[in-house]
Each structure stands twice: as structure tokens, then as C-alpha cells.
Amino acid sequence: xxxxxxxxxxxxxxxxxxxxxxxxxxxxxxxxxxxxxxxxxxxxxxxxxxxxxxxxxxxxxxxxxxxxxxxxxxxxxxxxxxxxxxxxxxxxxxxxxxxxxxxxxxxxxxxxxxxxxxxxxxxxxxxxxx
Numbered sequence: 582x583x584x585x586x587x588x589x590x591x592x593x594x595x596x597x598x599x600x601x602x603x604x605x606x607x608x609x610x611x612x613x614x615x616x617x618x619x620x621x622x623x624x625x626x627x628x629x630x631x632x633x634x635x636x637x638x639x640x641x642x643x644x645x646x647x648x649x650x651x652x653x654x655x656x657x658x659x660x661x662x663x664x665x666x667x668x669x670x671x672x673x674x675x676x677x678x679x680x681x682x683x684x685x686x687x688x689x690x691x692x693x694x695x696x697x698x699x700x701x702x703x704x705x706x707x708x709x710x711x
Contacts (some may be wrong), residue, residue: 606667609644616647616654620708628681629655629705642666645703646686655705657682662700664688669697680705 607615616639629648637649643665645658657680659665670689673680682704688697 606642609641609665612639612641613644613647613656617656617708620654620710623653623707623709625704625706626655627704628679630678631675631680632678640665640667640669640671645700646671648680648705652710654708656708657705658703659686659700660703662686662688664697665700668692670694673702 629650639647641647641656641658643663645656645662645665647654647656649655665671665686665688668691670691672687672689673684675684680702682702684702686700686702688700689695690697
């Protein structure tokens with residue numbers, strides 16, 4: 582069994598610049614809009630082949646995950662996942678080479694490895710570049 586881990590950047594690293602308190606992070610909807618700009622949604626699929634995904638994946642805070650395969654982004658919306666943030670670590674246990682609707686994403690607090698709960702992957706919508 583393989584484990585897929587998406588680690589967020591840890592805020593406050595010695596080499597990282599300190600961001601002002603007024604700085605806002607990009608919302609999940611804003612990230613989704615940026616990733617899918619100029620793309621057309623295709624027919625949803627239940628699974629994607631993890632071996633075909635590049636190293637490009639994006640957390641969509643409060644929404645889900647996006648995975649890039651070539652020029653296509655596959656977006657899976659989680660059902661009610663408000664604790665998903667950019668700095669959350671996602672651990673997903675894979676039972677095959679595919680990531681599928683219904684798979685469980687365990688959330689951990691970055692830096693402390695504290696459990697924050699779990700979220701369930703939804704179907705994957707491909708956004709195809711035209």
C-alpha cells in the first residue's frame with residue numbers, strides 16, 4: 582500500500598520572510614478560478630492514475646484538490662472540508678495506482694503532525710486547455 586502526502590509550506594521558517602498580518606491567502610475558489618482560467622470542464626471521472634500526474638498538485642482551501650496531468654487539471658471537491666488549508670498536510674492511503682472518488686484524505690496540522698480530521702474525495706472533473 583502506498584501513501585500519497587501533500588505537505589504545505591511551514592510558516593515561520595527561519596529563512597522565510599515574515600508576512601504582514603493583513604496579507605490574505607488565496608481562497609479555494611480563487612485558486613480554482615486561476616487554475617481553470619481558459620479551460621473547459623469535461624466529463625467527470627471516478628479515478629485518476631497517480632502515476633500519470635506530474636508533481637503539480639494544488640490544495641484548494643476548504644474545497645479539495647487539483648492534480649495536473651499534462652495540460653489538464655483534474656479537480657476533486659471534498660464534501661465539507663473546512664479545515665483544508667494551504668498549510669495542511671494531506672495523507673491519502675492508496676490501494677492501487679489510482680486516486681478515486683471515495684478515497685479518504687487524512688488532514689494533519691503542518692509542523693505539529695496533529696490530526697485535524699478527514700475528508701472524502703469526490704469525482705474528478707477534468708479542465709481541458711482549449
